[in-house]
Amino acid sequence: MANKVVVTGIGLICGQAMSANELFERISQCQSSVRKNEKLAAYGVTNSACSFIDEQVLAALDVQCRAQGLPQLSAPALLAIYAAAQAIENADINVKSIERKGLFLACNKQSLEAEHLLGLAKHFDPTTGKVDLDMFMEMQRHEKQSYFHKRQDMAALVLAERYEFDDVVMTPGDACAAGGIAVGTGYRYIAQGELDVALVGATEAMCNYMPMLSFSILGALAPQSGEDPASISRPFDRARSGFVMGDGSAFLMLESEQHAQARGAKILGYVSGFAKQTESWRITSSPKDGSDYARCMSDAIADAGLSINDIDHINAHGTSTEQNDSCESAAIKKLFGELTASIPVTSNKSAIGHSLAASGAIEAALSIISLQQQLLLPTLNFCESDEDTAGINVVQQATPSKIKHILSNSFGFGGENSVLILSAVAE
Incomplete structure (x- = not known):
């Protein structure tokens, strides 16, 4: 029988928030972290709106790390060290003393500034x-x-040394699905009895010149066109025109239920299901009928031992691109059928942009808080559906709701898809 996997700690830094609770509160009040990046605008980037972390914050994190004897680190590594330490402190656990533990830290390849x-x-x-x-x-x-000197696995190397992870250490780089895959892989190791504890999460700092330029040329970024930067990420809206880049890092401390109970830990929620699949369609898109997304969602629900009737909320990938939102909408309608209209859907990216590898971990953290507070977060800037997104029950304001199981989607370039099922602590 598989072990139940619990969440006992959360750590996060994202946009203008220094913790998961702070970010949750900001979004619940419809506050966006998307703003104009003056440095990028000075370089001539026309759509310079993004959810970036201030250079002063990064500088302060660098000072803290240097004071601890660490070398100069890249921005993703600085964010990861901060968020991971917060998750460990939140879990009130001495990680070094744990024998069977693993580190799963997603980060994509870094780009030239x-x-x-x-x-x-x-x-x-x-x-x-x-x-x-x-x-x-x-x-x-x-x-x-x-x-x-700024290696993709630098954060994992530093954290592995700091907390003495010497059993399993992984750095998934599966595009925009990587964060969800990191959480899901740690979950699998614990569920199958190979580990007792796993620090899982992701980090990304792509609000700089080359990533912004590259995605702009690709046509994936939303054009700014003189609009308020906070208003241009519009998931599922008929006026959506592309995604907004974001920086961030988030970690969850996962444990087997037995291990957490034995040490008297507070259980914040459960990771109860996971699915990962790779398509072979196109590098930048998936079948428009949503069939691959629907299959991944269905497999995650089955992994959790649930049915579609048990899903109370969907934390969508919801990038605000025409292609993704149409495909994800089709997948939701294909899988849930007549239930679609009754299942509330949220896209956190409307408020914090798309942090690529980090997005799945950030959204998992926010989903756990939704389960704790029994509160659905709003999708900012949504006004009206189009033909493809019609029928999707998009949440437009913070809404108290009875939530037991959340399905959280992460779909990436290259056909990398992952879905998590996150569940509440029983009353």
């Missing part, structure tokens, strides 16, 4: 049209600000 591009340009020969990468890399090895 404008300063790095300027450094690269110094090695460009206009007569040949070539860049001397050998010389660039040699110089970068001796430069503290080097891009090549």
Whole structure:
């Protein structure tokens, strides 16, 4: 019989919030973290609205880490160290003393910032049209600000050393589904009896030049067009025009129910189901009929031992792109049929943007708080459905509701799909 997996700690830093409870409160009051990034605007990025973490906050985190003897770290690593420490403190657990423990920390590959591009340009020969990468890399090895020092797994390496994770350490990089996959993988290890404790989460800091430029060229980012930045992320709305980038990190402390009860831990909620699937459709989209999304949701519900009638709320992937929202709407209607209109749907990305790898972990943290407070968070900026999203019961204001099971979706480029089922503590 599989072990029940509980959540005993939450840690988060995202947009303008320094904890999960602070972020939950902001969204419940319809406060957006999306604003104009003046630095990006100065670089000429036309759609510079994003949910970024202030440079002063990152600088303060850097000072704290340096004071603890850590080397210079990338922004994603700084965010991860802060959020992970908060989750561990919240769980009131001595992680070092646990023998069977694992670390699952999602983070995608980092991108060059404008300063790095300027450094690269110094090695460009206009007569040949070539860049001397050998010389660039040699110089970068001796430069503290080097891009090549900012590894994808840097946060996992630091946390593994700090908390003595020496059994299982993973860094999923499964695009926008990576955070959900990190949570789900830790859940699986505990449910199957291989671990007693897992620190699971994700980190991302992509509100910088190259990611913003790349997604803008791809046509995925919402154009700003002089609008209030807080109003341009419109999941499921007929006027949706693209997603908004976000920075953030979130962690959950997972334990087997038996382990948590034995140490007298407060149980905040349960991870009760998980599914991960990979499509082979297109790198930037999924079948418009929602069939693959629906299959992943169905498998997660089955993994939890539930039926569609047991799902009280959907925390949607809800990116605010035409393609994703249409496909996700089709999937919800395909799976839930006549129940669709009665199941409230929320997209947290309307308030905090899309933090790519981190989004699934952030949304899982917010879902656990929804279960605790029995409160549905609103989807900001939603006014009217279109033909594809019609019939989806989009939550527009914070709403008290009896919630026992939440289905949380994360769908990524490359056909990476994951779904979590999060459940409340029994009364």
